[in-house]
Amino acid sequence: MKDPLSATAATYQERLYPHTAFPGGPNPPRYLGSFENPSSVFNMGAPVTRGTLLEQFCRDVIRESANSPDVAGAYCVLGYQLLEAPRPDSYFIRVWLSEVDACLRAQLDDEPATVQWRVSLLFLAGRLAMRHANNALALRSFQACMSEDATRVSSLLATKTIEAAYWAGLLCARNGDRDAARESWSRGVAIAKSCIRVEAESPRDLSEPMELFGFSEFSHVFDVAGRCAAGLAALAEGPRWEQRLSALLPQSSIAVGWSSAVKESRWALEDERSRAREAMFAIQWQRDRQLLEVKASTNDALLRQIVHRCHATERSVVVWGSGAAGRQVLNLVLDLGGTIDAFVDSNPATHGTSAAGRPVIAPRMLASPEWLDSFVLIGSMFASEIESNLLQLGLRRHDDFMRVDLDLVGIPTR
Numbered sequence: 001m002k003d004p005l006s007a008t009a010a011t012y013q014e015r016l017y018p019h020t021a022f023p024g025g026p027n028p029p030r031y032l033g034s035f036e037n038p039s040s041v042f043n044m045g046a047p048v049t050r051g052t053l054l055e056q057f058c059r060d061v062i063r064e065s066a067n068s069p070d071v072a073g074a075y076c077v078l079g080y081q082l083l084e085a086p087r088p089d090s091y092f093i094r095v096w097l098s099e100v101d102a103c104l105r106a107q108l109d110d111e112p113a114t115v116q117w118r119v120s121l122l123f124l125a126g127r128l129a130m131r132h133a134n135n136a137l138a139l140r141s142f143q144a145c146m147s148e149d150a151t152r153v154s155s156l157l158a159t160k161t162i163e164a165a166y167w168a169g170l171l172c173a174r175n176g177d178r179d180a181a182r183e184s185w186s187r188g189v190a191i192a193k194s195c196i197r198v199e200a201e202s203p204r205d206l207s208e209p210m211e212l213f214g215f216s217e218f219s220h221v222f223d224v225a226g227r228c229a230a231g232l233a234a235l236a237e238g239p240r241w242e243q244r245l246s247a248l249l250p251q252s253s254i255a256v257g258w259s260s261a262v263k264e265s266r267w268a269l270e271d272e273r274s275r276a277r278e279a280m281f282a283i284q285w286q287r288d289r290q291l292l293e294v295k296a297s298t299n300d301a302l303l304r305q306i307v308h309r310c311h312a313t314e315r316s317v318v319v320w321g322s323g324a325a326g327r328q329v330l331n332l333v334l335d336l337g338g339t340i341d342a343f344v345d346s347n348p349a350t351h352g353t354s355a356a357g358r359p360v361i362a363p364r365m366l367a368s369p370e371w372l373d374s375f376v377l378i379g380s381m382f383a384s385e386i387e388s389n390l391l392q393l394g395l396r397r398h399d400d401f402m403r404v405d406l407d408l409v410g411i412p413t414r
Helices: 028-034 038-042 051-064 069-084 090-106 112-131 135-146 155-174 178-200 215-235 238-248 254-313 324-335 363-367 383-392
Strands: 317-320 342-344 358-361 375-378 401-403
Touching: 051 069, 069 090, 069 112, 090 112, 112 135, 112 155, 135 155, 135 178, 155 178, 155 215, 178 215, 215 238, 254 324, 254 375, 254 401, 317 324, 342 363, 358 363, 375 383, 383 401
Parallel strands: 317 342, 317 375, 342 358, 375 401
Antiparallel strands: none
């Protein structure tokens, strides 16, 4: 396929629907002057079936045609991709809504092409906002959409404004604002009547070939207008309007459409909650990491200070625990330039033996003249019990003994 973006200077020829230039129907050549690249906009998505290629094409149009109707058309294609996805990521919906809001602020004139894309984008914004569980934004978008006069462009475009009126009415009714619901549904019926009037006043030469394009859209106009009319009738039932509406439209898409919207809103809320939990866990992890770094830094600094102080005063240093943990403390002290004179162990079987070339003594020996002034480094899984014993002997924490937290060893410190 040729690159559509390179077709800017080429003369546009309608090939998809060559016989649709009738009053009230789509008439692409009528809007040629409104686009920088008619070939890319009118046929956007038609020859492209791969989603990733279509998305990339739309992004290229957005990047290279800033603040033009071409961009609005690209956002429409991206919006329908999200709308038709089984379960789109709420993050991408939020990004699309934000970008389209900026795009709409730049599309304020009343040129037919601008009106066309504005109506389509507002309708899509409403539908996607519902999928994102943002019914307030959905209602504003639908109300803005239904206020546009789509028949100035094409009766077919009114499918968007009428359906926007239907959804706006349903959201208002669900919120308990029956007056606003009545106004919205009345607007939908009025738009449908306007479409019928425009079509009736548009003479056609029946000898000209016709395409099927448009018939399904007109059918949709009557279907949604019927739903609006049913909504008006249901409101007369008072609080039971919803049951009455379902009874009036047993085969319509109201139940499917609303339940689908509710389901999609729940999915969006679940996605948001999942993101919030992930963010919370990330914050908690970062905070815990920072606390560990502070503790590790304190542990390292205190051990370094004690080793240097004992070395300077020639005070003997012993490690309580002759097992693997005690030997790990030995290596830490040696790395800091200190020395270990003996190991202390509560296990009688180790007394009188040696570990790493140093004698293993009983705890009671700490009261003997030889070891009375020794500084005790605790390197044992029974550190809490050992600390209690040392405190009962009158030793002072950090002045006479220190618990070396081996779980903090190896954690980078600042």
